[in-house]
Amino acid sequence: MNEELSQLRQAIDAVDDRILDLLNERARIVLAVGEAKKDRHQPYYVPSREQAIYERLRCRSQGPFPADAIRRVFREIISASLSLEQPMKVAFFGPPATFTHVAAMQQFGLSAQLVPLKSIPAVFDEVARGRAPYGVVPVENSNEGVVSHTLDMFMQTDLKIYAEILLEVSHDLLSQTGRLEDVRQVYSHPQALAQCRHWLEDNLPDVPLIDAASTAAAAQMAAADPQAAAIASALAGSLYNLRPVKTHIADNPNNFTRFLVVSQQLPEPGGHDKTSIMFCVRDEPGILLRMLEPFSSRGINLSKIESRPLKTRAWEYVFFLDMDGHISEPDIAAAVEELRASCEFLKVLGSYPRAR
Numbered sequence: 449m450n451e452e453l454s455q456l457r458q459a460i461d462a463v464d465d466r467i468l469d470l471l472n473e474r475a476r477i478v479l480a481v482g483e484a485k486k487d488r489h490q491p492y493y494v495p496s497r498e499q500a501i502y503e504r505l506r507c508r509s510q511g512p513f514p515a516d517a518i519r520r521v522f523r524e525i526i527s528a529s530l531s532l533e534q535p536m537k538v539a540f541f542g543p544p545a546t547f548t549h550v551a552a553m554q555q556f557g558l559s560a561q562l563v564p565l566k567s568i569p570a571v572f573d574e575v576a577r578g579r580a581p582y583g584v585v586p587v588e589n590s591n592e593g594v595v596s597h598t599l600d601m602f603m604q605t606d607l608k609i610y611a612e613i614l615l616e617v618s619h620d621l622l623s624q625t626g627r628l629e630d631v632r633q634v635y636s637h638p639q640a641l642a643q644c645r646h647w648l649e650d651n652l653p654d655v656p657l658i659d660a661a662s663t664a665a666a667a668q669m670a671a672a673d674p675q676a677a678a679i680a681s682a683l684a685g686s687l688y689n690l691r692p693v694k695t696h697i698a699d700n701p702n703n704f705t706r707f708l709v710v711s712q713q714l715p716e717p718g719g720h721d722k723t724s725i726m727f728c729v730r731d732e733p734g735i736l737l738r739m740l741e742p743f744s745s746r747g748i749n750l751s752k753i754e755s756r757p758l759k760t761r762a763w764e765y766v767f768f769l770d771m772d773g774h775i776s777e778p779d780i781a782a783a784v785e786e787l788r789a790s791c792e793f794l795k796v797l798g799s800y801p802r803a804r
């Protein structure tokens with residue numbers, strides 16, 4: 449038996465050697481790609497290419513290596529490769545262990561330098577001033593709707609949308625001891641408390657619920673008080689040394705948040721893109737119907753429409769529209785130009801790979 453085990457381990461060592469040699473071979477090719485891009489002033493970070501790599505490998509694999517682990521392993525290979533081309537600095541809406549942090553890690557991997565900032569405007573500012581090439585901010589939750597701070601920042605800056613990230617949000621109850629009977633108060637962001645209301649009523653009916661600035665701030669408070677628990681991400685649990693009292697306590701397990709990667713640059717077309725625009729229409733009869741006509745007449749799928757008050761004039765609105773396709777496609781460009789004719793102003797926020 450021992451002989452058999454040691455032979456199997458030798459076989460694993462031999463495979464690991466091959467994997468390592470191949471990783472170095474891959475890294476040399478990536479360095480050559482980096483040199484070619486430098487000459488052409490092309491961006492190093494290409495989210496559509498990364499998505500295509502994950503998709504191709506997922507379809508190719510015959511198992512038994514777990515399908516979801518393929519993405520995680522290649523996420524880190526690509527993250528490390530990209531850091532050879534260019535050290536990657538990414539600002540995100542912090543503090544550490546927010547769901548935005550989890551989203552930034554999912555998108556950029558562990559080799560990127562992720563920088564927590566105090567607010568959504570601070571992330572936009574960092575990127576607009578060129579102190580970080582990319583920033584990550586939340587834009588929409590499947591239960592709570594749009595994050596208005598983020599949409600408002602597109603009115604105040606000229607940043608573009610470079611990519612989107614879709615994250616399944618899972619709320620855990622975390623504390624120092626990990627024991628339900630020790631919990632005397634629960635901290636979290638009001639949205640997270642609301643999303644776990646039924647679970648809290650059933651399991652901790654008499655315990656006060658206390659608002660915190662973020663789920664990560666709640667985790668910090670639980671880390672300082674053995675009688676407190678926080679509703680936060682599993683990442684917050686490991687960063688602040690908390691134990692899970694119970695994982696996945698949200699009442700509706702179907703809870704997704706969409707995040708945006710913002711940048712001064714535009715990404716190259718990838719084949720599975722969407723385009724976001726913002727605009728303000730003239731105040732005239734039938735305008736709401738007419739503003740959608742350029743898209744319906746060309747069969748362009750609109751995936752989202754949102755309005756925000758135009759703060760400079762009461763009862764006037766800015767619209768945010770997402771459509772399938774890239775602005776370099778003739779139909780998309782023609783529809784946007786036709787709409788522009790009925791607008792006081794229109795800005796293309798970006799064409800970027802659809803999160804899948």
Ligand SMILES: O=C(O)C(=O)C[C@]1(C(=O)O)C=C[C@@H](O)C=C1
Nearest residue numbers: 481492493494497498526529530
């Ligand atoms: O193909 C590229 O453009 C690369 O830079 C290589 C690579 C990779 O490691 O495969 C690295 C970073 C990019 O975001 C996409 C892919």
